[in-house]
Amino acid sequence: MSKPIKLRVIARSEVLPRPVLEQAAADLPFDIEFELIDSVKGLQRVVTSPETFDVYHQWHTVDLIWTARAIQAIDLRRIENSQLIRNHVLARQGDSRAFGSLFNQLFVQPSGALGATPGNQIVMLPLLHGVDAFGFLPQALKEWPEGTPHSWGWLLDPRLAGRVAIMSDPVLGMIEAALAVEGSENASFANVGNLSIEEIDTVVDILLHKKKLGHFKTIWSNYRDAARSMQRGAILQSMFSPAIAVLRAQGIPVICAVPQEGYRGWHVDLCISSAAEGERLDAAYAYLNWWMNGKGGAVTTRQGYYFVIPDLVRPHLSVAEWDYWYAGKPAEAVLTNPLGEPSVMPGEVREGGSYFERMSRVRVWNAFMDEHTYLVRRWREFLEA
């Protein structure tokens, strides 16, 4: 008799809070081994060793891992509710900025390239998305006249010198730094999501100068670090929404900015290893279909993530939860984070408003820029300065 299979899943820690792991393990008839890797090592593993995993929760890397042939096309006909996804794609094609990055490279074209023309083969199963901005404590606002619109430029504002934190990830960090340079240095970039080498130099040179002036209190690398950074004295910083949920549960009144320049959008999706076949492939599809039941998406809603088809998570949320997270209404009750700790108090309204209001304010999507090779070396120079 062959050994019972164990499905191997790789993801960042933010994407899979403990209750999701437990729920998936309880619902699926096979064992699952989750590997949570927050550094670039996860991506390196996926690209070089597809035989060591079955499912990868990808994050703005789908073009890279497809180029490396580390993943295989997903057959939409094997996905439950796939008609909803197909309809969603068609309905969202008009909202190209709000949803562009999510759907314009979704379908595998007959040539093997990725594109927007729908077919039965998709490169990833869209799962979660959302927007990020910086977060701050109320006392930071004292530095500006009342009513000043939030700006990414605050990340570099000398009034906050020594009390600012940013993130170490080169892809997201560079996008946020570019937004900050635009907001504070009278610069303007043609495409913040795809900077030229001169623009990268401009941004990194400013960051290096600021770092030498002692502007940054910390540079964090995952949401736990981000939460710790704010507990330890940063009053304004780059933020992931799970860190907001952690801090609020601890009674720290962190505010999520609504920057006038717009949000940084992101999405996390499911990919199947190019090496998965037979039973493993069946298990991978079962895991993807488990996500399509909406239970996992309901858990991640409680840390601020949106599910690709909101109607699928709605039955698993209370009315108060739906109204706060998706509809942008004041909380009717105390709402908890994924771990069940209270994190939203009655009467609070989510910064930025409803699902559609927030998603329509995406300025730039996370992406590996064309000049990533250059970017990552200059970014390292900044980290090591």
Added chain:
Amino acid sequence: MARTQTASPKPYYQIVREVLSANVAKGNLPVGTRLLISAVADRLGVSRPPVKRALELLAEDGVVTPLSSQGYVVGEPEANDNPARTNLHSLALDLPPELGANLGQASWERIFEAVEADIMNCIPFGTFQISEAGIGDYFNVSRTVVRDVLSRLDARGLIAKDRSSHWLVGPFSARMLDDAHEVRRMIEPGALVAAMPYVDPALLTGARKRVGAGLAQSKSLSQAAIEAIEQDLHVECLRALRNKRLAQAIRLNQISLVINRLFGAYIGRHDEADMLREHALVFDHLILADAEGASVALRHHLDADHARTRARLKVLSVFDAARIAPYLIRIH
């Protein structure tokens, strides 16, 4: 730049030592032959320091014996009595290709391609400082030769000096790839047309056959097979080119061959069917002596390959751990 091997790190004096020792053993250099350093250097076409070092070591081995004056003699001390003043050019010696090929080359030329290849191999993976002393030790060459090599690499835009006068490699950028591609698509098709009348027809049919065989197993080709196919079109066919200036300009801009090779080495997953079909098209035109067709087909291939290379460069950008030459020191 398409070269895959770096030069053998065997120091020059070692090569000279082995050559002399082998020729003595075979009797090509008879016992009693006087070996003046300058005469040996002239006969082998190398500079004097490696010859001096080699003779010193051979003397320790007892293969030669020092003369009171400035030379040595083949054999044991008793052979010293009456050394034969043979003109070394009159002796038929067995010389290895690494010595023969270098006859008439300036010192810098012998290590230039090796250093260039080492630099290209590391360039997508970071910013590196070049140790001048390190190159000298590694290749056993003088500071003068090292400086000569570096200034030539500088002139080709591969390296640059930082503010504190250290030689730096990188960081590489997609734009460098774009720029090289732009030049290449302008000159390589024309060069292929210019070389066409001189290309050995057997090379064309052989290369076409290799492409065909590759297409039959495009998903499981070995890295070596892929490289051989790339070499056929982008190196071997152009070897017939008479305009060496043009040949050099092309070679200098074939950066994509390096990136694709590194992608193969680090990532190693290919379906090369598109590349193979494009190559086949070029060779079919060449075999029919259709210059215009070959030129158009090559330009199409270069453009398509550029798009693939750009995507592959992005994948390489998430890696650090390049196998780098010991005289390159990572700084970022």
